[in-house]
Amino acid sequence: MIETGPVSNKDNTTGTEVAGRVADVLLLFATGPKYLGVSAIGRELGVSKAVVYRILQSLVSREMLATDPGVAGYRLGPAAVALGASALRGFDLRVAAAPVLRRLRDETGETTTLSGLLGDERVYLEQFESEREIKMTVELGKRFPLHAGSSGKVILANLPADRREALLAAPHDALTERTIVAEDELRAELERVAEDGVAVSLGERQAGAGSVAAPVFGPDGEVRGAISICGPEYRFTPDLVERYRELVRAAAGEIARTPAATR
Incomplete structure (x- = not known):
């Protein structure tokens, strides 16, 4: 357990609450800007600066967070990066998808990606970059909403009905x-995506980008993620x-159907 020093009765913090707050702080770095300061984190989580x-000092001491000279705020440290890389290496769907995505990249000349479902969002787990000079690349580990882009839409279209309806009823930002x-x-x-089994996006998530995606299902029939072909929109002719x-x-x-994806 990560120690955060003595906590006053005013904070009324139990061990479980402290662990939850530590996790919340780390998740902010996964979803927010690269650098975050004490005040910004406190406002976001509703926690005192003290x-x-x-929490930040404890995470820095374990290299989960780090600071840079001349830059205000904290960023993810080498231990957090190593932990994320280890998680990606152990993700069976990623192992199963890698050779297929590599071949698909070579066949199309465009970047191919794998996204995984993470809560009510998706995250890029893998990419094989196009060898063309003008190409599209993605940021691995970054979260994106499900309503924008081909990978997000094809995952959302194949979620269980109750979960899909709850997400549809929520407000959606225009990216x-x-x-x-x-x-x-x-x-x-x-509905069109679910019927066709494929989603297409032309500038919906990122201006000037085109992509075509299909869902990947687990042995239980639940959607686990999506693969896509993506590149500059002008190359995505009908x-x-x-x-x-x-x-x-x-x-x-x-x-x-690959055994590594069904474990």
Whole structure:
């Protein structure tokens, strides 16, 4: 257990609460800006600066967080990066998808990605970058909402009905001018995606980017993530989009049948 020093009765902090706060602090670095300061963390979590400071110092001492000369705030440290890398290496779906995504990259000349479902969001777990000079790349480990982009939409479309409905009822931010945010329009889009088994995005999550994605299911029939072909939008012509539909659909099925993905 990470120690954070003595806590006053005013804070009324139990061991379980402290552990939860430590986890909340680390999650802020996974979803927020690269650098965070004591005041920003305190405001976000509703915790006193004194408590936040003790947590940060404890995490720094274990290299879960670090500071840089001349930069205000804290960032993820080498121990956190190593922990994340270890988790990715042990993720069976990632192991199963790697050779398929590599082959798909070579076949299309575009970047291929694997996303995993994480709570009510998705996170990029793997990518094989295009060898072209102009290409699209993604940030591994960064969370994205499910309503924007082909990978998010194809995961959302295949969630259990009650969970999908709860997410549809929540407000949706427009990441670009093409992001579908109206509930009725998004619902209609997801129905098309569920029927087709493939989602297409042209500038919905990132302006100027095109992508085609298919869901990957586990042995229990639940959606576990998505694979995509992505690149500059101008290269995603109607003919190539149709070709990529078939390619990602077949590739996703191949990954789901791989023993490493079913453990």
